Amino acid sequence: MTKRVTVIGSGGAGLVAAIAARKAGADVVVLSKTTRTTATCTAYAAGVFSLACCGLSPDEYFKKTMETGHYLNDSALVKILTEEAESTFQTLMRWGVRIKMKKGSASVRATAPNGLMGGAGFTGELAAIAESEGVRFLDWTVATSLRLERGRVAGVEMENWRTGERTCIPSGAVILATGGGGQIYSHTDNPGRITGDGYALASDIGAVFRDMEFVQFYPLGWAEPGFPKWMADVELVDFVRITDAEGREFLKEAMKEWGYKSGSEVSLYARDKCARLMAEKSAEGGVFAHLEDLTDGQLKDPKVQYCLTLNAEFFRSVKRPLRMAPLEHYFCGGVVIDGFGRTSVDGLYACGEVTGGVDGANRVGGNALTNIVVFGYRAGNIAAKECEKSLGPLDAGEWRGLHAISEKGERPGVLRKELQEKAWEALGPVRRGRQIEEFLGYLGDFENRTIGVETPLDRLFALEMKGLHATAKAVAEAALKRKESLGTHWRID
Numbered sequence: 001m002t003k004r005v006t007v008i009g010s011g012g013a014g015l016v017a018a019i020a021a022r023k024a025g026a027d028v029v030v031l032s033k034t035t036r037t038t039a040t041c042t043a044y045a046a047g048v049f050s051l052a053c054c055g056l057s058p059d060e061y062f063k064k065t066m067e068t069g070h071y072l073n074d075s076a077l078v079k080i081l082t083e084e085a086e087s088t089f090q091t092l093m094r095w096g097v098r099i100k101m102k103k104g105s106a107s108v109r110a111t112a113p114n115g116l117m118g119g120a121g122f123t124g125e126l127a128a129i130a131e132s133e134g135v136r137f138l139d140w141t142v143a144t145s146l147r148l149e150r151g152r153v154a155g156v157e158m159e160n161w162r163t164g165e166r167t168c169i170p171s172g173a174v175i176l177a178t179g180g181g182g183q184i185y186s187h188t189d190n191p192g193r194i195t196g197d198g199y200a201l202a203s204d205i206g207a208v209f210r211d212m213e214f215v216q217f218y219p220l221g222w223a224e225p226g227f228p229k230w231m232a233d234v235e236l237v238d239f240v241r242i243t244d245a246e247g248r249e250f251l252k253e254a255m256k257e258w259g260y261k262s263g264s265e266v267s268l269y270a271r272d273k274c275a276r277l278m279a280e281k282s283a284e285g286g287v288f289a290h291l292e293d294l295t296d297g298q299l300k301d302p303k304v305q306y307c308l309t310l311n312a313e314f315f316r317s318v319k320r321p322l323r324m325a326p327l328e329h330y331f332c333g334g335v336v337i338d339g340f341g342r343t344s345v346d347g348l349y350a351c352g353e354v355t356g357g358v359d360g361a362n363r364v365g366g367n368a369l370t371n372i373v374v375f376g377y378r379a380g381n382i383a384a385k386e387c388e389k390s391l392g393p394l395d396a397g398e399w400r401g402l403h404a405i406s407e408k409g410e411r412p413g414v415l416r417k418e419l420q421e422k423a424w425e426a427l428g429p430v431r432r433g434r435q436i437e438e439f440l441g442y443l444g445d446f447e448n449r450t451i452g453v454e455t456p457l458d459r460l461f462a463l464e465m466k467g468l469h470a471t472a473k474a475v476a477e478a479a480l481k482r483k484e485s486l487g488t489h490w491r492i493d
């Protein structure tokens with residue numbers, strides 16, 4: 001019998017946890033829904049970390065993180081984040097990960113394959129280290145349920161969505177590193193596989209959650225028809241005019257009023273206020289980024305290219321005002337953990353975006369990547385130490401999709417789109433109690449629909465419906481309960 005740690009998710013949190021657990025002596029298996037490292041928010045990230053390092057004091061950093069989170073953060077977790085980030089980054093560098101650090105920040109952009117996927121070099125390096133340490137990967141595999149034995153997590157049920165094969169892997173400890181739930185929304189920059197599965201897996205076995213109403217919307221997203229759903233850095237406001245329909249530079253005016261000197265400061269500390277203002281102006285008649293302001297020389301400037309996020313060459317041919325609007329970016333809330341990633345269920349650990357507590361009501365830009373490194377490392381280490389001997393073979397389990405399946409059922413892709421659009425209306429940047437109540441009613445009926453599965457991709461979409469539904473429900477219930485506006489949660493009623 002082995003001491004096996006099963007890690008669900010191969011983004012940054014899962015990979016760091018897997019390597020740490022393996023180095024601490026456990027047999028480690030990592031599951032991911034596609035191939036390892038891709039289709040993760042970590043790979044999609046700009047690749048910029050904020051942290052107390054190279055002369056920025058942990059005290060100062062702690063203060064900023066708490067203030068930005070409106071003091072709803074778990075201060076013990078923030079203390080760990082601020083005090084341990086620098087030494088954990090040094091550990092990763094000793095493992096062989098290439099990271100550049102300077103006062104207050106770090107970057108992995110130098111190893112990125114392109115400007116769009118700033119974190120893909122980072123996840124690639126971590127996966128290679130994990131493989132060389134003997135971590136085993138199960139790609140194309142969806143964790144569908146957590147098995148309990150005498151109140152402790154003892155196994156993970158899973159399904160390979162390409163072959164339909166179901167298995168249950170006995171595990172002495174399980175680390176949930178499934179990321180957030182951005183795909184509940186029609187407007188998000190999260191990859192397609194980020195469907196909140198971790199929230200469903202954890203809530204099914206009674207894990208405790210916090211702060212689910214605090215979904216961070218990134219203030220600037222490209223909203224032109226035909227454009228990809230993707231963020232543009234708020235720092236863009238320092239290079240081009242961003243105006244409302246009347247041509248007023250409302251964002252610059254607001255920044256001054258809020259006491260910020262640059263767009264990058266707003267992107268770090270005031271995404272909440274800025275996204276609210278953007279949502280308001282978008283509804284009033286639209287927000288426009290005046291790309292016609294940019295000279296050819298500016299288009300070659302790496303800083304401008306960073307802000308545009310999409311290929312700068314493309315913008316050379318579209319020098320005109322372009323529509324912008326906020327889009328979903330990040331889940332601040334999630335599974336409650338202690339400083340070692342232990343959850344309220346024995347044998348279940350969690351790290352990364354699936355957890356809540358570090359960010360409170362609003363996240364500091366760059367803190368998400370620091371969070372996955374610091375708490376991934378801690379969770380991996382402790383899970384290996386506390387891991388029990390795994391049980392013998394477990395039976396594979398049943399179909400764990402939310403819906404019944406029949407040949408005549410609705411297309412899962414169509415059903416998903418419907419849910420996403422309704423979630424955006426009810427739980428997007430602008431929220432009203434009555435609309436949230438109606439949405440909860442819709443979710444009740446949603447469970448009773450029947451879906452048709454013809455292709456392997458249908459099967460994946462069908463399995464993901466459970467995460468989407470559980471996540472949307474958790475956000476709606478929390479958003480309804482919190483009647484005041486705070487941080488990223490804006491109740492206009």
Ligand SMILES: Cc1cc2nc3c(=O)[nH]c(=O)nc-3n(C[C@H](O)[C@H](O)[C@H](O)COP(=O)(O)OP(=O)(O)OC[C@H]3O[C@@H](n4cnc5c(N)ncnc54)[C@H](O)[C@@H]3O)c2cc1C
Pocket residue numbers: 008009010011012013014031032033034037038039040041042043044045046047048049050141142143144177178179180189190191193194195197198231329330351352353354365366367368369370372
């Ligand atoms: C466009 C973009 C840019 C960003 N830029 C930055 C930045 O520069 N700095 C910063 O700090 N933050 C940034 N963020 C936020 C940050 O990237 C994420 O919060 C962070 O990477 C989350 O890491 P994670 O490991 O928790 O989850 P992810 O990296 O999202 O990985 C989740 C993994 O879980 C797997 N998974 C999910 N469900 C299951 C299941 N049922 N079975 C098996 N596997 C499953 C997925 O396949 C995936 O492998 C950005 C986010 C986006 C979308």
